[in-house]
Amino acid sequence: MAVGILLGPQRLAPTVGDELENLGVSGPVATITAGWQEREAEDQELEQALKVKTHNLNLYARCEEVFREDRSLFREHRQKQDRLRHLQDLYRVRLEYTLGAARKLQEVRLPTDLVNLHFDSAILAIRALDEEHIRLTTEVRNEFEDRVQPWTRPHLAKQIREVLDILNNCNAIAISGGNVVTLLNRLRLFHIAAELRQKPILAWSAGSMALSDRIVLFHDHPPQGPGNAEVLDRGLGFFHNVVLLPHAKRRLNLDDKRRVLLFSRRFAPAACVAMNERCRIAFDGRRATAGADTLQLQQDGTLGPLEPSCL
Amino acid sequence: MSLKIHKLIHEIATKTSTVDAFLNENTFPIIEGSHTTFVYVGEATEVRLRHWVYGLPSAQPFIRVQGTDLWYHIIELPQGSRVEYKIETEIDGKVEWIRDPLNPLLAHDPFGANSVCQAHGYTAPDWTENDPEAREGTVEHIVIPRTPFGTGRRVTVYLPARFRKTRRYPLLVVHDGGDYLRYARLKTILDNLIHRLEVTPLIAALTHPADRLIEYPNNSQHAQFIVDYVIPTMERRYPVYNSPKWRCLMGASFGAVASLSTAWRNPEVFGGLLLQSGSFAFTDIGESRRGPNFAKVVEFVNAFRQNPGRPAEKVYLSCGIYESLIYENRSIVPLLQEAGMTVRYEEARDGHNWENWRDRMRTGLSWLFPGPLWMVYE
Numbered sequence: 303m304a305v306g307i308l309l310g311p312q313r314l315a316p317t318v319g320d321e322l323e324n325l326g327v328s329g330p331v332a333t334i335t336a337g338w339q340e341r342e343a344e345d346q347e348l349e350q351a352l353k354v355k356t357h358n359l360n361l362y363a364r365c366e367e368v369f370r371e372d373r374s375l376f377r378e379h380r381q382k383q384d385r386l387r388h389l390q391d392l393y394r395v396r397l398e399y400t401l402g403a404a405r406k407l408q409e410v411r412l413p414t415d416l417v418n419l420h421f422d423s424a425i426l427a428i429r430a431l432d433e434e435h436i437r438l439t440t441e442v443r444n445e446f447e448d449r450v451q452p453w454t455r456p457h458l459a460k461q462i463r464e465v466l467d468i469l470n471n472c473n474a475i476a477i478s479g480g481n482v483v484t485l486l487n488r489l490r491l492f493h494i495a496a497e498l499r500q501k502p503i504l505a506w507s508a509g510s511m512a513l514s515d516r517i518v519l520f521h522d523h524p525p526q527g528p529g530n531a532e533v534l535d536r537g538l539g540f541f542h543n544v545v546l547l548p549h550a551k552r553r554l555n556l557d558d559k560r561r562v563l564l565f566s567r568r569f570a571p572a573a574c575v576a577m578n579e580r581c582r583i584a585f586d587g588r589r590a591t592a593g594a595d596t597l598q599l600q601q602d603g604t605l606g607p608l609e610p611s612c613l
Numbered sequence: 614m615s616l617k618i619h620k621l622i623h624e625i626a627t628k629t630s631t632v633d634a635f636l637n638e639n640t641f642p643i644i645e646g647s648h649t650t651f652v653y654v655g656e657a658t659e660v661r662l663r664h665w666v667y668g669l670p671s672a673q674p675f676i677r678v679q680g681t682d683l684w685y686h687i688i689e690l691p692q693g694s695r696v697e698y699k700i701e702t703e704i705d706g707k708v709e710w711i712r713d714p715l716n717p718l719l720a721h722d723p724f725g726a727n728s729v730c731q732a733h734g735y736t737a738p739d740w741t742e743n744d745p746e747a748r749e750g751t752v753e754h755i756v757i758p759r760t761p762f763g764t765g766r767r768v769t770v771y772l773p774a775r776f777r778k779t780r781r782y783p784l785l786v787v788h789d790g791g792d793y794l795r796y797a798r799l800k801t802i803l804d805n806l807i808h809r810l811e812v813t814p815l816i817a818a819l820t821h822p823a824d825r826l827i828e829y830p831n832n833s834q835h836a837q838f839i840v841d842y843v844i845p846t847m848e849r850r851y852p853v854y855n856s857p858k859w860r861c862l863m864g865a866s867f868g869a870v871a872s873l874s875t876a877w878r879n880p881e882v883f884g885g886l887l888l889q890s891g892s893f894a895f896t897d898i899g900e901s902r903r904g905p906n907f908a909k910v911v912e913f914v915n916a917f918r919q920n921p922g923r924p925a926e927k928v929y930l931s932c933g934i935y936e937s938l939i940y941e942n943r944s945i946v947p948l949l950q951e952a953g954m955t956v957r958y959e960e961a962r963d964g965h966n967w968e969n970w971r972d973r974m975r976t977g978l979s980w981l982f983p984g985p986l987w988m989v990y991e
Binding site for chain 2: 311313314479480481482483484511519526532548
């Protein structure tokens with residue numbers, strides 16, 4: 303288990319500065335804002351909130367530069383991303399029916415023991431599909447990394463050396479939210495997970511999702527589509543047994559007990575945590591503690607206090 | 614079902630309540646399940662409900678509660694309905710249309726304002742209201758000095774929050790832009806939907822017609838203005854994609870006709886069309902009964918139905934069930950689909966008005982310009 307604090311959204315009520323003090327870090331701090339994509343460098347407010355000197359690793363801009371210089375790497379990367387996208391589309395088609403079956407069973411009015419039997423099987427089918435999807439995406443990524451070994455290519459290797467130099471001079475890492483796919487891509491491409499793990503980490507929203515075992519995309523009422531939560535990929539796995547749900551209050555129907563129950567049972571034994579503003583989970587390397595307002599989706603369909611001992 | 618008005622009638626007869634108490638205890642119109650009771654208080658010879666629900670008699674008489682100056686009329690409205698109306702009073706032969714004095718809810722349009730009845734199950738979408746968390750885009754005005762109309766034309770430009778010149782944006786060209794801003798809250802909606810990541814940040818060019826009844830029905834000058842003047846000007850002055858895929862034309866009523874006819878005259882210029890309550894009047898045989906303003910519309914729609922071509926890849930179409938144009942809009946859907954276009958069609962229990970068009974924008978815009986909702990967690 304790494305050392306760090308996972309936080310809820312920071313834009314409206316930033317707590318990162320106080321949390322950095324809780325970690326006992328005086329700075330400088332390396333920041334990763336690659337999830338903001340082309341706005342990566344607009345980090346002045348973040349530096350103010352952290353209240354210490356920061357060095358942005360500029361992973362997004364560096365990657366764009368590498369792709370401009372190493373066109374073959376760019377093509378390989380894009381091909382891999384296309385395959386991942388296709389896998390996601392195919393998984394989504396099956397997920398709609400598998401999830402649909404479980405939802406239908408939640409509405410059936412027949413003897414409870416028989417319904418439960420089928421509902422348990424339906425949950426197992428969803429979990430099997432999620433696991434298969436993760437296995438397939440991992441295979442695609444591993445094949446790309448084994449064959450291309452991007453971090454050995456000169457342009458990227460040069461950028462990685464510069465990033466590691468900055469990291470060596472920083473006492474902590476702060477990873478912001480944003481586009482979780484872009485963020486995860488950049489973190490993987492720069493192959494710096496081992497180095498990041500050595501420092502205390504503050505991460506929020508997409509940043510915290512990228513550090514967990516498994517990334518789940520979710521929205522219960524999107525303007526288009528059925529709103530089925532879907533597994534994207536493995537995360538970097540710094541923090542275990544937790545599915546992080548930033549902006550849960552806004553993105554999920556937390557009053558809908560059936561949806562909450564299904565979500566919770568689907569991803570058990572991992573704790574599905576509603577990470578709203580001011581929520582926090584702190585990891586000291588051995589155990590976790592949670593803020594009083596940090597709630598998890600429970601298997602009875604309600605929200606309850608996060609039980610850190612399960613993390 | 615016993616309604617509040619029936620209880621009042623009984624209580625008036627038994628002298629156990631008064632009109633004043635009834636007025637103090639209720640908001641109007643009274644919504645009770647599928648029943649809506651409209652109420653008017655005042656001296657009159659006759660009182661009528663005036664509305665624009667196609668299929669119902671457009672003037673419906675109120676009944677006077679005996680011994681009082683309170684009038685009422687009950688109609689059944691399906692769940693989710695939204696109806697704009699006025700009250701017609703007749704006093705000594707003098708007829709007047711007024712807004713419902715007991716109902717503060719109004720909908721504005723270029724002709725003034727109507728009272729609004731929100732039936733059971735309707736609520737104004739929250740994304741149409743100002744969201745203090747949403748970053749605001751900006752609006753600026755430019756002038757295209759020479760146009761096919763022989764005069765300069767003002768175009769209002771919407772730029773999304775956190776606009777950057779180094780980035781490229783889709784372009785949405787909006788007919789009747791001023792009305793969309795004033796009566797359908799277009800700027801608030803764009804700010805909110807972009808903030809919620811449901812719509813990708815985009816630039817909108819809002820055009821303002823001089824005479825829409827002349828310029829909009831398949832007018833070659835208008836099509837030329839949009840394609841040869843508005844789009845090149847936007848591409849020159851703003852970082853918009855130079856690609857049909859990222860261009861969309863939008864309009865309501867005659868503005869939808871202008872959008873469709875401009876795209877029809879200029880295939881492969883627009884990737885998307887957002888058409889609301891299009892005035893797509895046509896004839897299979899004989900003359901149209903919709904009057905002279907529709908003559909050129911009918912001529913165009915007949916020609917379009919004969920040879921639709923492929924004006925765009927994706928078409929979002931919406932219409933109110935209570936509009937007289939519902940038949941025409943339903944008819945055009947299979948035609949567009951058969952011509953190879955991807956169509957998203959939506960109906961609502963509403964009429965031919967700006968708040969109907971306001972309420973449909975989330976579905977239309979998020980379908981044509983989907984935002985990164987699933988991927989972004991700020």
